[in-house]
Amino acid sequence: MEAPLLETSSGDVHLIGDDGDYLPVKGLKAWWRVFCVESAKLWRIGGPIAFQILSSKVSVLAWIALSALASQILLCWLFVYVFGWGTTGVAIAFDITNWGMAIAQFVYVVGWCKDGWKGFSSAAFREIWVFVKLSFASAIMICLEIWYMMSIIILTGHLDNSVTAVGSLSICMNVDSWETMVFIGFNAAISVRVSNELGMGHPRAARYSVYVTLFQSLLMGILFMIVVLATRNHFSIIFTNSETMQRAVAHLSGLLGITMLLNSVQPVISGN
Template sequence: MEATPLLVNDSGEPELINEEGDYRALESFKELRKMFWIESVKVWKIAGPIIVTVLCQYGTNSATNIFVGHMGDIQLSSVSIALSVINMFAFGFMLGMGSALETLCGQAYGAGQVHLLGIYMQRSWIILTIAAIILSPIYIFATPILKILGQQDEIADLAGVFTIQILPQLFSLALCFPTQKFLQAQSKVNALAWIGIACLLLHVGLLWLFIIGLGMGTTGAAIAFDISGWVLSLAQIGYAIGWCKEGWTGLSWSAFKDLWAFVRLSIASAVMLCLEVWYMMSIIILTGHLDNAVLAVGSLSICMNFNGWEAMIFIGVNAAISVRVSNELGFGHPRAAKYAVYVIVIQSLVFGLVCMGLILAFKNDFAIIFTDSKDMRQAVAKLAYLLGFTMLLNSVQPVISGVAVGGGWQALVAYINLGCYYVFGLPFGYLLGYVANFGVQGLWGGMIAGTGMQTILLLIVLYKTNWKKEVEQTTERMRKWGGQDLNNNHV
């Protein structure tokens, strides 16, 4: 077999990219360093705006908690339960369902079939709207559900009222997530960031107006939450339809074809992500059974809020690496996909160490953002070490999940998550928290062990991945999940 000829630059040095557009084998530390820089620029050019978008979207939750938290501990605990349990349950499921587009849109874009992106997005709108209808009873019956799960009556009653009031925001997610994935697959992410920033500023203004200006309390917070969600979704759709003519070719009857294959991939994506989101959500439910539940739930909710901020950053990185991997697999570039993964995993680990250091350095002070209660701040400080270690793990794990989405491995990761989280981590946390009487520290510590096991297993899967084989399977995945008859049949 003939060796692939090396391309050279103007200085006569070999180029890192071969004639096929993929990286060639690296032969020196200088070449490794150059590749590291190239991949860093490519990934973060996508990741930066996505991170801003996701942080702004999550910021609506945090801003709501901040405004409500200064009303009192009961209001803080109730709204935190509503947002962290009921809303996050639905958020995780809807985001997971929408993440199926990261696989299909990313690989279709890489393969040059850009016209399919609009069809995939429309299919996802249909499927996620149906999913929102199915999830609605959880919002409507939140109070009895929370009481069955052991929450105190005063917390469950107020949380239930607030959850019903934010039901309209659930349906905005059915349009928001597919549109985001449609734009991300084409690396059209700068507009997403600007829309996210504008909607967060709008949300803060609405919170001030309804809570402080009009004195509407938690009802005002819910109204602001709904308005902000729908403005975000409609603005993204307007941009996708108005400025993405190549990917959006109009409404199409093809969106209603081969729905079941698309549903299967969407469900696999949802299960993979939900097993992660619900795992951390379950610790708040278990904490509600401890003594002094208001203090325990409130302190843990504050920690989870900070953990959530870091998690949202890495959901952005997750989406970016998913785009990079799926695009490169669609292009037929196995080495580029592999190098992109290794670069972002190393950088994410460094970022996680920095976050852990900051939390430990300011463990006695960071809770003041959310509460005026001295007892609550002391309770948060006791959890700082667990929060720091959780943030370290969460810097790597979502990145690997993004690789899984980009490569179409959702079902495998779902099984790993199920075993590590619910067979090992959750029972272990229960034993430490209740049987060994370590309280919330025991619950959280046991669940961290489950996350650690899952991260190790995913790293092993990543290490053993045959990237050339993944390229070969890309076309088959698109045929299987995207549907075989995708002619542009417009309405």
């Protein structure tokens, strides 16, 4: 969604053509900008969210997310229909919402979690090298996970019919991301459950929890795959009224269904 913000006047980067169509993103500068924009927000994934989940403050996260959703809808309407900024306005609204969520979580931790937040202290830098090594490995995995999706879009933009190719791929990735949100929640739940069981010295209960969650995720993944395959010629109507685009999405629905099935169990067994 941030891609429209990367448009520059340089000759090797083009996102919006003169006729309003999508043109391929070319050159190392485009890759670098995409990677920087995506990496700049990764800090939000860690501290405040993990702290609140482990502290059973899930309701706070839910209210912040709900407020962000309402704000993003309002901002999208304002930027797109009132100001007429098009996809650039959508990207700006998306970034504002993300930073708003990050700031809200930080403010909550600092202002309302007095027992968990004692302020800045030099004690935080003890054994910092061990933490840096672990964080660096985790950051590489997360960056690769996000970057490869962006790379696929960039490479797809170099196909002959780039408008249809990028559009159909983006629709499939959007649908897949909806499903992924469900199983990321499962990932957070099972991570906390396993940590608690292991902390209490119940390894068998922790293993049983993983089995149950994995089985539930697999069933839901099969259900999502069946729904996608059964509606392969129709679900893209939500995103576009172009028959050419709908046919392209229908051709990708088989791969989309398999991807959704695999992504149903991947977050659970990844142990993030």
